[in-house]
Amino acid sequence: DAGVIQSPRHEVTEMGQEVTLRCKPISGHDYLFWYRQTMMRGLELLIYFNNNVPIDDSGMPEDRFSAKMPNASFSTLKIQPSEPRDSAVYFCASMTQPGVNTGELFFGEGSRLTVL
């Protein structure tokens, strides 16, 4: 398997523009997570899905952020409108099943977003 695939790897946009980040999880993984990483706050969980259903979106910072998972092999994270404080690296990760020996998160390489 190719691992978790994210696109784009880099995105530079202007304030007010819509940004869409994409993720393809590892096949067979039932859980998908979106994280945001900054120097100040580290890795923060934004939202996660189980079997394509959003389970917990309490980490989504505000209504400008939305995430969807239309099928088991694709998810998007959308920011509209974008602001400079959204600049960060956004990671997608997938997991087979939570548990003591199975709860490993497999991360993609991240999407580095810069909002000017």
Add this chain to the structure above:
Amino acid sequence: QKEVEQDPGPLSVPEGAIVSLNCTYSNSAFQYFMWYRQYSRKGPELLMYTYSSGNKEDGRFTAQVDKSSKYISLFIRDSQPSDSATYLCALVSGGYQKVTFGTGTKLQVIP
């Protein structure tokens, strides 16, 4: 107060040194503890996990958990330049779905 505190470093050591990386946490609900390693411009990768107090060894790496003090450590013996990365502690409570990460400690091993 943050749920997980981790010194961001950077920590710079000579090759061959013993490295100690630490995290403290405040929530007693955390039951399962992991360390992830993140190379520059890459996603984190699981290094070790443990769910009980005490030590767990894997090659040059030892994870230590002290639940009574809410303190976890990662020791690296005979550190190598290839160990240069950011190390993130990761803690999980009973449901296992949500992983709370420390901010990470950046380690540089000088040849």
